[in-house]
Amino acid sequence: MSHSRAQLKKDLLGWLWVSPWVIGFLAFLAIPMGMSLYYSFTDYPLLESPVWIGMGNWKRMLSDEVFHAAILRTAWYAILFIPIATAMALVIAALLNEKVKAGGFFQAAVFIPTLVPMAGSAMIWLWMLNGEYGLINQAIHAAFGWAGIEGPNWLQNANWAMPSILMISLWSIGQMVVVYLAALKEVPDELLEAGALDGMGPVRRFFNITLPMISPVILFNIITLMIGSLQVFAIPYVLSAATPGNDPRAMYFFTSSMYDNAFRYNQMGYASAQAWLQLLITLGLTAIMFAASKKLVHYRA
Amino acid sequence: MTRRSALAAMVLGGVGFAAFGPRGAKEDARGRIVLDYWEKWTGHEAAAMKKIVEAFNQSQDRIVVRYLTTSGIDQKTLITIAAGDPPDVVGLWAYLVPVFAESDSLIPLDELDTKGEVRVDRYATGFRELMTHRDSKGKTRQWATMNTGGTLAVYYNKAHFREVGLDPEKPPRTIEEFDAAHRKLVKRDADGSLTRAGFMHIEPGWWSWIWVFQFGGGVYDAANDRSIIGAPEAVAAYDWMQSYSKELGVDATKKFRAGFGNYDSPLNAFLTGRLSMVIQGPWLANVINAHGPKDANGKPLIDYGVMPAPVIPSLVDPRNPVGLVEGDVLVIPKGCKHPKEAMEFIAFTQRQEHVEALSLAHYKSSTLAVSSEKFLNEHPNTGVRVFDAVAQSTQGFRYPRTQAWTQFKDELDGMAQRMWSIDKPAKEMLATVQARTQSYLDRAEEQRNLRGRSIRTATPPTGGGA
Numbered sequence: 001m002s003h004s005r006a007q008l009k010k011d012l013l014g015w016l017w018v019s020p021w022v023i024g025f026l027a028f029l030a031i032p033m034g035m036s037l038y039y040s041f042t043d044y045p046l047l048e049s050p051v052w053i054g055m056g057n058w059k060r061m062l063s064d065e066v067f068h069a070a071i072l073r074t075a076w077y078a079i080l081f082i083p084i085a086t087a088m089a090l091v092i093a094a095l096l097n098e099k100v101k102a103g104g105f106f107q108a109a110v111f112i113p114t115l116v117p118m119a120g121s122a123m124i125w126l127w128m129l130n131g132e133y134g135l136i137n138q139a140i141h142a143a144f145g146w147a148g149i150e151g152p153n154w155l156q157n158a159n160w161a162m163p164s165i166l167m168i169s170l171w172s173i174g175q176m177v178v179v180y181l182a183a184l185k186e187v188p189d190e191l192l193e194a195g196a197l198d199g200m201g202p203v204r205r206f207f208n209i210t211l212p213m214i215s216p217v218i219l220f221n222i223i224t225l226m227i228g229s230l231q232v233f234a235i236p237y238v239l240s241a242a243t244p245g246n247d248p249r250a251m252y253f254f255t256s257s258m259y260d261n262a263f264r265y266n267q268m269g270y271a272s273a274q275a276w277l278q279l280l281i282t283l284g285l286t287a288i289m290f291a292a293s294k295k296l297v298h299y300r301a
Numbered sequence: 302m303t304r305r306s307a308l309a310a311m312v313l314g315g316v317g318f319a320a321f322g323p324r325g326a327k328e329d330a331r332g333r334i335v336l337d338y339w340e341k342w343t344g345h346e347a348a349a350m351k352k353i354v355e356a357f358n359q360s361q362d363r364i365v366v367r368y369l370t371t372s373g374i375d376q377k378t379l380i381t382i383a384a385g386d387p388p389d390v391v392g393l394w395a396y397l398v399p400v401f402a403e404s405d406s407l408i409p410l411d412e413l414d415t416k417g418e419v420r421v422d423r424y425a426t427g428f429r430e431l432m433t434h435r436d437s438k439g440k441t442r443q444w445a446t447m448n449t450g451g452t453l454a455v456y457y458n459k460a461h462f463r464e465v466g467l468d469p470e471k472p473p474r475t476i477e478e479f480d481a482a483h484r485k486l487v488k489r490d491a492d493g494s495l496t497r498a499g500f501m502h503i504e505p506g507w508w509s510w511i512w513v514f515q516f517g518g519g520v521y522d523a524a525n526d527r528s529i530i531g532a533p534e535a536v537a538a539y540d541w542m543q544s545y546s547k548e549l550g551v552d553a554t555k556k557f558r559a560g561f562g563n564y565d566s567p568l569n570a571f572l573t574g575r576l577s578m579v580i581q582g583p584w585l586a587n588v589i590n591a592h593g594p595k596d597a598n599g600k601p602l603i604d605y606g607v608m609p610a611p612v613i614p615s616l617v618d619p620r621n622p623v624g625l626v627e628g629d630v631l632v633i634p635k636g637c638k639h640p641k642e643a644m645e646f647i648a649f650t651q652r653q654e655h656v657e658a659l660s661l662a663h664y665k666s667s668t669l670a671v672s673s674e675k676f677l678n679e680h681p682n683t684g685v686r687v688f689d690a691v692a693q694s695t696q697g698f699r700y701p702r703t704q705a706w707t708q709f710k711d712e713l714d715g716m717a718q719r720m721w722s723i724d725k726p727a728k729e730m731l732a733t734v735q736a737r738t739q740s741y742l743d744r745a746e747e748q749r750n751l752r753g754r755s756i757r758t759a760t761p762p763t764g765g766g767a
Binding site for chain 1: 375379404556705707718747752
């Protein structure tokens, strides 16, 4: 057997071994992405063949008021959720990193909500946030009722829809806490001890030593949070459908619009263009974050 | 195991799965044709349909219907038709017929119904339009049969009526009479919080826009493919809605409503007595019987009556009440494997005894032009004759027959809450929504234009809107 034939056989064998992944990649990612890119330039009502309309869908996005409102709402959600979730997760992780009694219990308690399916947690919060019987308003009434302060109609008042969704999202940051906790445990003790010897207090040590040391993990978490925020869908979708008397548009996000156009309004072409816009925005923001991270993120040599 | 044998096993497994893996059976073990029927119902409604399916399966030995209850049936049907592998029969909501019909995605029943067993004139006046629509060439065809019907009317609590001195046997007919009854029925506690409302337009809020018709208007002008939600009749209807909100208090009603439970639960506002009147379909009687308070013998304690939804005086006609006529339909998707057998099954379900059995189990009125006296007398909904009258009425109205309706309706539903909250005057809000809903209709027309089947033959008239 010649050398080239043996090499060819080896190559073929290699391809055969990776073929399950390659087939999966082509069938479920590359080809669908290519098709959706094509559809984004067509009018495609699903039940009929796509018709090429060039930039029609992309131009339409410029004048679609409902979509603009959905993008703005998604942006607000991301702007509010990312810093709050990051700060909360860091604080909780820092607390859990201290040697406290029953630390394992608290770690589990923080992590467990992430195991609840999105739709399930939305249903739980639906009752927690009920304007009249909800646990949260009952607690507000018990604490501040004497001063005439009562809880709002969280889900039925358009102004309170965003805080409600944020609250529910923050409930399941346990996974991020675990990642931060692991990162905190990796911070070398000798650095912290050196800081202490130099007269740094715990707060300064945290900001000057711990934070820079875990900054790559923070960057990773912020990017995943940003991607998740741009794709927020399940919680507002379930809450909106299950809340009588709410304004459905108050819980209408980028992905809600995409879903409706694809599967309810028979405008798969337009939905495909929206999906590609979402991808481009995500890529753009990620690139900006990576560029900014060059100065802000500290990588250990 | 060597690498070679592992690879061989993997390849063989893949080939074997492709060759012998699961796929839809065309015939069962007894050689009968297997017909796939997808339906959206669950619980007792699904069980009632299953009985009819079983009766069909036992009535002959050539076809067996495989009955599948599924959620999201509209989207699944859409996708399976697009993929070229739909079920043989699907139970859809009637308002979806235009979406599927205009793209010729269903098989016209008038093509298959050679014996005339499901002709539209067998059905009550109000339902006939729901089964037909134009095809891609503009020709009106019959695409569906009614499976069950659903008309709307107002349920009222007779005990509440008596309590405030209203005659429960003479319910209000006009908007003015209705307002007077509502005001009498409102109750507040010592600190002014609402404990009972006569009526609230947004409860349950499933048909927020229907009041326009009670004022003699509409939301869609089919002849000109225009949104008319800004027309004076609509402004009057939404002004009326806002008058209730103003009187009861926007914040007060929001808080009051927050305590309403789910529709299908003991906390339903009509069942708890928090609402004295509510717009609903015949199916509410089932909820009353299942979840409402009962006496020691299990007899429901809520003494309810049913009246047609109130209208302006010029529309009052006891024989032709104004009300929404909608329903569930059976269709045969294009590309299905057994259209003729599907038609045979559908015809079986449309026999009077089956239509009435299903309607009884669903607490609904019949879809047929003539109901048997036995059906009307034995019906568990004491108001069934009112619902039947709406179905037979010449003043019944339907969801607009346009493929843009889902998007149109989402806009109207979103507006209803803002309307109730009195964010802006009704006229101003309606002008914005008219423009936006018109853009949805224009978009649908663009889609048709791209495929050479415009429905706008003439220049649409100007004016008429807000």
